[in-house]
Amino acid sequence: MRELLEQHDSDYDAVLLDVDNGPEGLTHSDNNWLYSLDGTSCIYNSLTPGGMLAVWSAGPDSMYVHRLKKTGFEVEVKTVRERPGKGARHTIFLAKKSAA
Template sequence: MIPWKKLGIAQIPNNGGELQLSQRGEEFSIRLSGVRGELMNSRIYNSEQILAELGCALIKDKSDAHVLVGGLGMGYTLSATLQAVAASAQVTVAELIPEVVEWNKGPLGDCAQNPLRDPRTKVVLGDVAELLENQHEQYDAILLDVDNGPEGLTHTDNNWLYSQQGLESISRTLRPEGMLAIWSAGADSMFAIRLKKARFKVSIHTVRARPGKGSRHTIFLAQKPWRASE
């Protein structure tokens, strides 16, 4: 068997641990120090693609749509988002860890067909939570592929995203009928309740890590109503 080769390491802010990028043949893996198993693998990305497809389904033909992707990872969510929107769309991807961006420009690029090279892509280095809390940009869709979902694993500051306050702030950055789509490692009934309290129309989808097999992941779809009173 071909051995794994370490390509790089990155520190997660606020003592979140260390990420390690490794390669074995054409396969790539990202692991977190102190956690058993992988965070990401270049062969397992079906649920990330479905996140983008579901999140952008209502705007695929909309001119000048603006989508925010929270979390670059191995680039699969971003790549699927670019495939799901029109040529006139803009896709902003927020990534906390600079090394992850560099890995996607380098060894990881071919995995997801180099989405950072697409002229529609804009990269923002920083915490997507701060971006959503402090700016006045309006989005047609927000796709959060951050951490482990509502149950944070690598970065405790992500908890704000899934709090009642965070969800209400996210709603303010969405245009009427805009879609919030959230990837989660598992189901979370309390989080679905928080989404509804934030006046989103909620649907929950269970998807497989690989087409027809692998771990079951959860996609939360939360649509902002046309009017605040709805």
């Protein structure tokens, strides 16, 4: 994924990540780059103005929100249930690149 993102500046309207358990590469340490400041910046640069990054996570992560904002994203964090009205709670990070 890294190579793909690094090749494309302002090409994507959206990047959707459901990788590992969220912003901590718990299962595969290679995934840590995606959530690092460098990876977050690369994703930001790969998005068109107004483009959106959506990231599924098993739980909240305030440091990831901080990295997203530091990169320039407008960030919204949603908590959702696994199934309507029941099941585990998950976190969705919605990060929008400014349209300007």
